[in-house]
Amino acid sequence: MNEYADLLIIGAGPAGMSAALAAASSGARIVVLDDNPLPGGQIWRDGPQASLPDQARQMRERLQANSNIRHHAGTRVIALAGAKQLLVEDADRGWLIGYDKLILCTGARELLLPFPGWTLPGVTGAGGLQALIKGGLPVQDERVVIAGSGPLLLASAATAKHNGAQVLRIAEQASAVAVAGFALQLPRWPGKLVQSFSLFDRHYRTGSHVVAALGNDRLEAVRLRHRGKIVELACDRLACGFGLIPNTQLGQALGCALDGSALAVDAWQTTSHTDHYAAGECTGFGGSELALVEGAIAGHVAVGNTAAARNLWPRRARWQGFAKALNSAFGLDPQLKSLAQPDTLVCRCEDVPYSALSGHVGWREAKLASRCGMGACQGRVCGGALQYLFDWQPTAPRPPFNPARIETLMCLDDTPPV
């Protein structure tokens, strides 16, 4: 059973939801697909221990109420099936979706860097821990250390604390000066204050980064370097994330140009590829407010309502200012490149240690020699780390973009193009 959409939106995070709602009044047939079970993306995750903000709940209700918006949950894009047609898959089936316009709202993922002990049970990403807790992981009375970089550490700490964990330390690698500069800017963005409030938390340390996770079968303690001194803290969980990497692979496969590590867009959120737009974190890190307004602009433009889009420009400019302050405050310290020891695993799928990678000239050679990135995650985790550690550019995406049932791949038309 194949499907057609006037407007296809990939990703139902803040950007994707906002795009769909902005475009809805045009009456266009809109399809939103997302690999999560419910709309909301990374920030508005549902679960037994999640409390969704009103805004998220309302947006969800409006999505549902619009009869011209269809949402496919638990659905992934697998391959390009032809001009303006994608092969997608959910838990039950694979099918083709044709479209006239497409908005990429594929968000970002966490940058995880390898350090000794990072594969021990009890160690997760910062956003990863947050998602686990929202999904029902009990952390009551657990001792938690959160380390890495960026405001996501604070969000993660807030969720852990809210669910009864004892947050021993938030270790931010950026310097006090950089973070203070950012904090000074905060009053200009009142909405953000609530979340960033914990910048002044007494457990928050700048100039502090993880050195190793310690433990035999699971995490027992974490070793941190704080302004040159080593400290060890006994703990039950370590959540470690070093910022976000835009998910650009699908956009690249569609032929959209990059600007640095994010999808390039113009003032209308149009990519380099006609009829293809992008909004939210796949165009660069900026937080959910920026994602919301970018999504709305893209949604309006995609259905031809440029006037409505233009009205949103000032709001977008304001949040872009916040994004700029954020990105300059949390630049990564080059010291982090030397956290991994020769025997530290870099690729967890294929058990490849740092020493098997460091001598190679590039991704391809390293991969062929070591199987790094050849496992089930296909480099989605280690790819970001290798790009940061060695400056190796990830290879161009190839179908299947995600692991897919062979049955699904067989939905592609098998007649040669003429």
Add this chain to the structure above:
Amino acid sequence: MNQGLVADVIVIGAGIIGAACAQALARRGLRVLVLDAGLHGATAAGMGHLLVLDDNPAELALSQYSVQRWREQAPQLPESCAYRSNGTLWLAANAEEMAVAQSKHMNLQARGVTCELITGNALHAREPELRDGLEGGLLINGDGILYAPATANWMLDTPGIEQRRARVSELDGNRVRLDDGQWLNAEAVILANGIQANDLCPELPIEPKKGHLLITDRYPRKVTHTLVELGYVTSAHNATGPSTACNIQPRPTGQLFIGASRQFGTTDPQVEGWMLAKMLKRATEYMPGLAQLNGIRAWTGFRAASPDGLPLIGQHPKRKGLWLAVGHEGMGVTTAPGTADLLVAQLFNETPPLAVQPYLPQRFLEEAAYA
């Protein structure tokens, strides 16, 4: 600028063929310089199935000899080479193909290749994932599999071999010119650069033949032997248009490696959805359960095909000092040891381990002009 001799032998290409030649020469005590441009070669792409093929006597002789050589070398190969002697099971879907299996069986047994005919019911007992109703099969016990990129690296790690990342832009007998204009001399130059051979030697009759491949997630112990359809012999090998044939290889990781497609007339490395679908449909016709498994990655590669499907091994008849080891099509991993032995025997003017005639370049390039 003439630099004098940089080595006894220069090998162009660090794929499995260049690596095997370099190792064989280095083991004879020669100093070998291996030049490689770092292009996407077939060795990194291919399936690494080590198999005896008997479409013609020359192919049989070279593949049988080579598979035997791999078996002998196996104990020395590090685990990263992932060598396994898991056998090939050729599948006959109907009576006609079963007749092909029977004649192959006779032919191979006569040549001393261990193999057994398997009837429909017994087939299912050996490979429960195969669909019901197949006519039978032919099991070639001594065939195997190999992870070719790691094996090439292991071969190149032999003392006496120096490797350099460089692109050769011109050949002149026993000297080569690099991209940067520098000329390098040696006693002999071996051209083992796969489908790029024509760039340096336009008179070679080599054409790229594109192949698609897909690998699944890990599903240990589902399949034991490499499963290949016998329709392969008739459909894929001999067709000129695009074709596919069922080829399912169990990797030591528990993953299943699925081939094979063939297309002429393209050098575009993109994974083409239509061909991927066609190839997977063919494979699921033999193993229906495959449809429910997850594929994690697809890619393509190019085989260097010669008009008669056999490699060119020997001195270039018109360019003294230049030796060819090219045109291995879909069999180069298998036939790398045989290729190296044949080439070394000719270089040292020794009696080769098998008749060299069918593989000599002069069959396409006329008689030696320098004789």
